[in-house]
Amino acid sequence: MTADRPPTASLARRILAALAVAAAPVLLTAPPAASADTQPVATDCRPDDSTACVAAMVLDEENEPVADVALTISGGSGFSETITTTADAPASVAVPEVGRYTVTIDPATLPADQPLPEGAPTDLEVTAQSGATARAAFRVGAGAAAPSTPSPAATQDTGGGEGDAPVVDDGEGVGAAPEGDASERALTLAQVWQQFGSGIRFGLLLALASIGLNLIFGTTGLSNFAHGEQFALGAALGFIFINQVGMPLWLGALVTIAICGLTGLAQDAGIWRPLRRRNTPIMQLMIVTIGLSIALQYLIQLLIGGGSERILSSNPRPLTLAGVTLSTASWLSMIVALVCIVGIAWFLTRTRIGRATRAVSDNPALAAATGIDPDKIVRVVWVMATSFAALAGLMWGISYGAFNWQLGVQLLLLMFAAVTLGGLGTAFGALVGSILIGLVVELSNLVIQSDLRYASALVILILVLLFRPQGILGRRERIG
Amino acid sequence: MDEILRIVTQTLAELIAPTTAAYAIAAIGLNLHFGYTGLLNMGQAGFMLLGAYGFGIATIAGAPFFVALLVALVAGTLFALILGLPTLQLRGDYLAIVTISAAEIIRWVGRSTWLQEWTGGASGLQGRDFKESFHALSPLPDGRTAIGPLEYINTGSDSWWTRIFAWGLVALILLLVWLITRSPWGRVLKGIREDEDAVRALGKNVYSYKMQALVLGGAIGALGGVVYALPLAIAPDAMGRTMTFFAWTVLLLGGAATVFGPVLGAMVFFAAYMLMRTGMRSLTSNTGLGDVITTTNVEQIGGMLVGVTLMLLVIFRPQGILGNKKELAFNVR
Numbered sequence: 001m002t003a004d005r006p007p008t009a010s011l012a013r014r015i016l017a018a019l020a021v022a023a024a025p026v027l028l029t030a031p032p033a034a035s036a037d038t039q040p041v042a043t044d045c046r047p048d049d050s051t052a053c054v055a056a057m058v059l060d061e062e063n064e065p066v067a068d069v070a071l072t073i074s075g076g077s078g079f080s081e082t083i084t085t086t087a088d089a090p091a092s093v094a095v096p097e098v099g100r101y102t103v104t105i106d107p108a109t110l111p112a113d114q115p116l117p118e119g120a121p122t123d124l125e126v127t128a129q130s131g132a133t134a135r136a137a138f139r140v141g142a143g144a145a146a147p148s149t150p151s152p153a154a155t156q157d158t159g160g161g162e163g164d165a166p167v168v169d170d171g172e173g174v175g176a177a178p179e180g181d182a183s184e185r186a187l188t189l190a191q192v193w194q195q196f197g198s199g200i201r202f203g204l205l206l207a208l209a210s211i212g213l214n215l216i217f218g219t220t221g222l223s224n225f226a227h228g229e230q231f232a233l234g235a236a237l238g239f240i241f242i243n244q245v246g247m248p249l250w251l252g253a254l255v256t257i258a259i260c261g262l263t264g265l266a267q268d269a270g271i272w273r274p275l276r277r278r279n280t281p282i283m284q285l286m287i288v289t290i291g292l293s294i295a296l297q298y299l300i301q302l303l304i305g306g307g308s309e310r311i312l313s314s315n316p317r318p319l320t321l322a323g324v325t326l327s328t329a330s331w332l333s334m335i336v337a338l339v340c341i342v343g344i345a346w347f348l349t350r351t352r353i354g355r356a357t358r359a360v361s362d363n364p365a366l367a368a369a370t371g372i373d374p375d376k377i378v379r380v381v382w383v384m385a386t387s388f389a390a391l392a393g394l395m396w397g398i399s400y401g402a403f404n405w406q407l408g409v410q411l412l413l414l415m416f417a418a419v420t421l422g423g424l425g426t427a428f429g430a431l432v433g434s435i436l437i438g439l440v441v442e443l444s445n446l447v448i449q450s451d452l453r454y455a456s457a458l459v460i461l462i463l464v465l466l467f468r469p470q471g472i473l474g475r476r477e478r479i480g
Numbered sequence: 481m482d483e484i485l486r487i488v489t490q491t492l493a494e495l496i497a498p499t500t501a502a503y504a505i506a507a508i509g510l511n512l513h514f515g516y517t518g519l520l521n522m523g524q525a526g527f528m529l530l531g532a533y534g535f536g537i538a539t540i541a542g543a544p545f546f547v548a549l550l551v552a553l554v555a556g557t558l559f560a561l562i563l564g565l566p567t568l569q570l571r572g573d574y575l576a577i578v579t580i581s582a583a584e585i586i587r588w589v590g591r592s593t594w595l596q597e598w599t600g601g602a603s604g605l606q607g608r609d610f611k612e613s614f615h616a617l618s619p620l621p622d623g624r625t626a627i628g629p630l631e632y633i634n635t636g637s638d639s640w641w642t643r644i645f646a647w648g649l650v651a652l653i654l655l656l657v658w659l660i661t662r663s664p665w666g667r668v669l670k671g672i673r674e675d676e677d678a679v680r681a682l683g684k685n686v687y688s689y690k691m692q693a694l695v696l697g698g699a700i701g702a703l704g705g706v707v708y709a710l711p712l713a714i715a716p717d718a719m720g721r722t723m724t725f726f727a728w729t730v731l732l733l734g735g736a737a738t739v740f741g742p743v744l745g746a747m748v749f750f751a752a753y754m755l756m757r758t759g760m761r762s763l764t765s766n767t768g769l770g771d772v773i774t775t776t777n778v779e780q781i782g783g784m785l786v787g788v789t790l791m792l793l794v795i796f797r798p799q800g801i802l803g804n805k806k807e808l809a810f811n812v813r
Binding site: 223271275280282283284286287288290291292293294295296297298299301302305306409413416417420448449451452454455458459461462465466469 | 581782
């Protein structure tokens with residue numbers, strides 16, 4: 001389908017050029033590495049309107065780049081260049097013309113403990129385009145040995161707007177976590193502890209997002225299927241403002257949250273309040289949220305394209321605390337999430353509006369009789385829910401590195417699992433449920449294939465409904 | 481002019497496309513769940529995927545065509561039983577959450593490396609591996625046939641035989657649904673949709689009736705999955721949430737709780753969807769619009785419009801084209 005696209009300088013190209021400029025300092029600060037003695041090739045390539053780049057990297061099973069591996073990029077009319085990978089950034093090289101190039105790995109230069117998986121090809125094909133970096137990644141090491149892992153992956157870095165990636169449901173969306181397929185590794189206590197830490201990170205971010213889902217359910221009875229998309233919208237807008245527009249992190253985050261909060265306000269004013277006025281049955285509203293989620297999902301795809309994107313173009317700095325190694329951004333996100341959750345708890349239990357929110361959750365008619373305006377409370381809840389979902393999505397995108405447009409629906413199911421486990425409609429249940437789901441997802445990674453780890457959370461959801469439908473903190477009366 | 485003719489032909493072709501029939505069948509199953517019984521099944525794609533897997537894997541294992549079809553039906557039935565047992569006694573939205581999750585589990589398991597030997601992992605099962613027994617059944621002679629502007633080979637993947645089989649199956653299922661929904665059994669289902677407690681007070685086992693409806697609709701959904709896979713391949717990622725949501729749009733567009741609603745909905749939906757996409761694609765490649773919107777964007781804008789259509793339908797015309805506003809399942813608790 002992309003083949004017949006007219007060769008126009010589209011908006012996407014321009015966005016891409018901006019992206020490349022933003023990424024340039026990273027490439028420039030990369031050390032010249034060991035390539036100096038082999039040949040004087042510039043391994044830093046900056047794509048612009050007349051330059052096409054091919055970048056290649058070798059990743060081990062921890063998704064860490066492997067340094068000092070020789071890769072040969074050949075193609076075009078007799079072009080051939082050997083580059084050496086570095087530990088910091090993908091090694092890239094400018095190619096003289098656009099077209100197909102073959103990236104070949106020299107297995108002899110791989111570290112002895114990081115062999116190429118059996119049966120994995122030693123070469124990848126990429127298509128170089130002006131103003132873009134075509135990327136090829138080889139995956140090495142024991143963890144990649146499973147024949148299924150799409151070990152060598154050639155991706156086209158097309159920037160925003162025009163994803164060349166086929167529009168398919170790709171279950172790996174959020175599966176692109178830094179941990180590889182752990183099922184082949186031996187189980188040690190340190191790994192369990194590390195996964196426990198990752199689980200807490202997952203849980204805290206999930207909690208921040210799902211509290212909003214639960215508050216909406218509590219006050220209006222609505223299971224909002226578009227909540228996952230609100231989460232993904234946070235990541236997508238964050239990508240646009242921070243990565244593409246180039247705002248500083250704090251400003252980009254504030255703008256993102258403000259816009260998402262406004263979408264909540266607009267939704268309540270434009271859709272949900274009129275429908276409540278009409279006494280529309282709740283199931284009808286639920287299908288409206290599904291329609292909204294489809295529309296938002298494609299809107300996000302339109303905004304960021306079909307590929308996976310990074311909010312911060314710099315490489316994450318690892319930080320080890322209490323034996324758990326996560327990126328610095330992840331630790332910061334966890335602190336922010338924790339502060340927000342404590343803030344929400346304080347708001348719900350200590351402030352007037354918060355107490356009114358809980359009153360409306362309990363019994364809207366009674367709350368209205370005591371002088372609370374349920375419409376006002378619901379409006380506050382919508383703004384809160386969408387803002388916190390956006391913040392969680394943004395921090396998710398930053399902590400987990402890459403995300404794509406499918407982030408929303410995948411997380412939505414885990415949010416549903418979390419709130420059902422904790423108790424539908426109870427704000428604190430969402431916290432407990434989310435932490436548990438986070439732990440289950442990350443710890444199950446140790447015993448089952450990592451591509452099934454989200455399934456484990458959903459199996460728990462079904463089991464909870466079988467044996468304790470009201471959830472851990474829910475009350476019996478909530479089940480119908 | 482040629483361009484317009486091409487667009488019109490493609491739109492017409494979509495009216496009788498096997499995919500349209502597959503969605504019609506899936507929507508008929510959904511209609512039994514939602515339109516007649518008031519069950520919110522948000523995982524119809526899971527039933528379809530299981531049906532397709534059941535058919536494909538059984539055929540590859542050497543089963544004859546009709547045995548493989550039976551395997552697909554059994555797969556759908558078992559899935560419905562497993563889902564129904566925990567959730568049918570709970571409030572409606574729990575069933576929605578569980579079915580959408582279970583459909584995702586099926587897809588994740590299907591695309592994972594765990595059962596790759598049978599399911600083919602993320603790349604799925606190739607069409608040529610499971611289509612032979614189906615093509616062998618074709619009574620049509622070799623060659624191509626053109627009816628009006630539509631021309632297909634007689635037997636093959638995108639063929640007249642696939643279309644005849646798919647729409648024949650639609651007709652059979654419609655007949656079945658028409659018969660059972662005007663039977664006493666069908667009236668009990670409608671009673672459950674309207675007022676569960678009243679039906680319970682009449683001494684009917686509501687749980688059992690709901691389960692029967694879920695199983696029947698799920699088995700029909702599994703057949704829809706087989707029909708969907710016959711002209712294509714079995715790819716787990718093509719049968720995800722989007723498929724469920726499209727089936728819902730088809731059902732609500734045609735009219736829930738009507739016999740012909742799902743079929744009319746599928747035809748109108750896919751013809752309009754094709755018209756919109758080919759029209760926009762033609763505009764982007766022939767006019768200045770192409771500078772602003774790429775062909776990939778056309779798909780995305782198309783998807784957005786589907787979502788907006790679903791919202792507007794549910795808000796302003798929940799009964800769809802054929803439905804009766806009084807007879808709607810939205811008032812489940």
